[in-house]
Amino acid sequence: MKHVELLDCTLRDGAYLVDKKFGNNVIKGIIDGLVKTKINCIEIGFFQDEGFGDGKTVFKNSADAKRFIPKDKNGTIFTVLADYSRFSIDNLDEYDPESIDAVRECFFKNERFDALEVCKKIKEKGYKLFVQPVDVLGYTDEELIEFIKLINKVEPYCFSIVDTFGSMYQEDLRRIFKIVNENLISSSKIGFHSHNNMQLSNALSQEFARISKGWREVVIDGTISGMGRGAGNTPTELIAQYLNSQMGYNYNMDTLLDIIDDYMDNLRTKCTWGYSTPYFIAGCYGAHVNNITYLTQKNSIRSKSIRYILDKIGSIPRKRYDYDLLEKTYLDYLCNNVSNEIGFNQLLSDLSGKDVLILAPGATINTEFNRISEYITQTNPIVISIGFIPHKINVDYIFVSNTRRYTNLKDDNEFLKNKKIITSNIKQQKDKDNENIVSFTNLIIPGNEHIDNSTLLLLRLLESLNVNSIGIAGLDGYEYSPNNYADENLELSNVLENPEEINNNIYNMLLDLFNGNKNNISINFVTTSRFEPALNEAVKKEMI
Numbered sequence: 001m002k003h004v005e006l007l008d009c010t011l012r013d014g015a016y017l018v019d020k021k022f023g024n025n026v027i028k029g030i031i032d033g034l035v036k037t038k039i040n041c042i043e044i045g046f047f048q049d050e051g052f053g054d055g056k057t058v059f060k061n062s063a064d065a066k067r068f069i070p071k072d073k074n075g076t077i078f079t080v081l082a083d084y085s086r087f088s089i090d091n092l093d094e095y096d097p098e099s100i101d102a103v104r105e106c107f108f109k110n111e112r113f114d115a116l117e118v119c120k121k122i123k124e125k126g127y128k129l130f131v132q133p134v135d136v137l138g139y140t141d142e143e144l145i146e147f148i149k150l151i152n153k154v155e156p157y158c159f160s161i162v163d164t165f166g167s168m169y170q171e172d173l174r175r176i177f178k179i180v181n182e183n184l185i186s187s188s189k190i191g192f193h194s195h196n197n198m199q200l201s202n203a204l205s206q207e208f209a210r211i212s213k214g215w216r217e218v219v220i221d222g223t224i225s226g227m228g229r230g231a232g233n234t235p236t237e238l239i240a241q242y243l244n245s246q247m248g249y250n251y252n253m254d255t256l257l258d259i260i261d262d263y264m265d266n267l268r269t270k271c272t273w274g275y276s277t278p279y280f281i282a283g284c285y286g287a288h289v290n291n292i293t294y295l296t297q298k299n300s301i302r303s304k305s306i307r308y309i310l311d312k313i314g315s316i317p318r319k320r321y322d323y324d325l326l327e328k329t330y331l332d333y334l335c336n337n338v339s340n341e342i343g344f345n346q347l348l349s350d351l352s353g354k355d356v357l358i359l360a361p362g363a364t365i366n367t368e369f370n371r372i373s374e375y376i377t378q379t380n381p382i383v384i385s386i387g388f389i390p391h392k393i394n395v396d397y398i399f400v401s402n403t404r405r406y407t408n409l410k411d412d413n414e415f416l417k418n419k420k421i422i423t424s425n426i427k428q429q430k431d432k433d434n435e436n437i438v439s440f441t442n443l444i445i446p447g448n449e450h451i452d453n454s455t456l457l458l459l460r461l462l463e464s465l466n467v468n469s470i471g472i473a474g475l476d477g478y479e480y481s482p483n484n485y486a487d488e489n490l491e492l493s494n495v496l497e498n499p500e501e502i503n504n505n506i507y508n509m510l511l512d513l514f515n516g517n518k519n520n521i522s523i524n525f526v527t528t529s530r531f532e533p534a535l536n537e538a539v540k541k542e543m544i
Helices: 010-018 024-037 062-068 109-124 141-152 170-183 201-212 236-247 253-268 277-285 289-295 303-313 323-334 341-351 369-379 403-409 413-417 454-464 499-515 532-543
Strands: 004-008 041-047 077-083 102-107 128-133 158-163 189-194 218-222 355-359 382-386 397-400 419-423 435-438 469-473 522-525
Touching: 004 236, 010 024, 010 041, 010 253, 024 041, 024 062, 024 253, 041 062, 041 102, 077 128, 102 109, 109 128, 109 141, 128 189, 141 170, 158 170, 158 201, 158 218, 170 189, 170 201, 189 201, 201 218, 201 236, 218 236, 236 253, 236 277, 253 303, 253 403, 277 289, 277 303, 289 303, 289 323, 303 323, 341 435, 355 369, 355 454, 369 469, 382 454, 397 403, 397 454, 419 454, 454 469, 454 499, 499 532, 522 532
Parallel strands: 004 041, 004 218, 041 077, 077 102, 102 128, 128 158, 158 189, 189 218, 355 382, 355 469, 382 397, 397 419, 419 435, 469 522
Antiparallel strands: none
């Protein structure tokens, strides 16, 4: 039997950064992914006397928390954290097997004796009890032993070593583990919760797994991408990878990385903390960081795709950086050559000779809404949005070429009922009647850094469909700002790293596309765009 269990507390420890409001879809998505990853314990938030509400990971009791618990827990233990000073035990209802399974009682040193009574009541109401004393380094050895002997009478499920301020060294961990292990009843697990202030959180978690082996069953806390206040926490994916590679565990890394791609990147646009997932992958594969820098510039790249590419190119090439080899391997991975003749022919029938309005997801979709409405009234175009659903504009098609965008949209009711144009690089579970699949391979031009830019792909598709005219709205360009998009949920952190470089690359590709407009399709910008000069330049060249 494995002696280590992993507890993910992203929805609790990470909640401080988003005012505890992740949103219902994000909460459900993270929980679903963690269950599929086979994480042993999931902490879904807080018990508090106030502050709860829709989309928040704050709950009044287990009945309130029940809405986020899946019907099939798949062996996962679900828990919440109850801060002694913020939650009245009188609000805790009796244990319901369809809701949370455990409560983690957290308290400061001066509250420990009063909190002991609360711990007893948690057990009496049928829950597994985790005891979480804040700042274990703040206890003397004698105080810690004294308290452990008292808590033994309650027989907790787990007693945790909590490095609240991220000030623990390996020597501290070994000393405290020895004290707890020698004095805690044998039926109780020992937990470890750390913070990454000195960049030791992951190393300490690994050390904890090593020193406890043969002595005690233990629980190690982590958060996805290390999300947490300040420097953050032990990244769940790092300790899971360590347990897989060094101790024979079997956590599903691809599913865990999917959670990061689908939810955490957007959260990074709203708040900041340490750690970078792509460089974690580079560490796993012993790869030069330049490989990661190159691959992360791709719009459609996913973390598990990076894993695949690094593995595919081999151990020796990935220690250096061969950009041509990376590009070839990336394109081979993306180009899913499914039959797309039916999808293309249907679009040819529907769009050939028609006026089309493209809605890219830039902020001017909102700020220049009146201009867009006037254009639609005058032109009556076929409206195609790119990777998002506009709030106030009816669309005829939604174009998606980015796997991340597809994942976030695929269960949305508006998305499901709309007609869609999907590029073949997106690995779908099944084709649907209102999805027109088109070849990704036929739309890209190898050699350009942003070959998978969705607007450029759609422009090339419309050119091949021989539409009459194209109006472009929302293709604003990027700035050093978290307000690049019409919807804040579309924000991605990579565009904030070097927006001018991205703008220049897109400008040059647009210029090439406008210059190569063989069918002389009328193209114009409906909203303000930093790329409009590229069109003007191409028009002037054509006139000459």
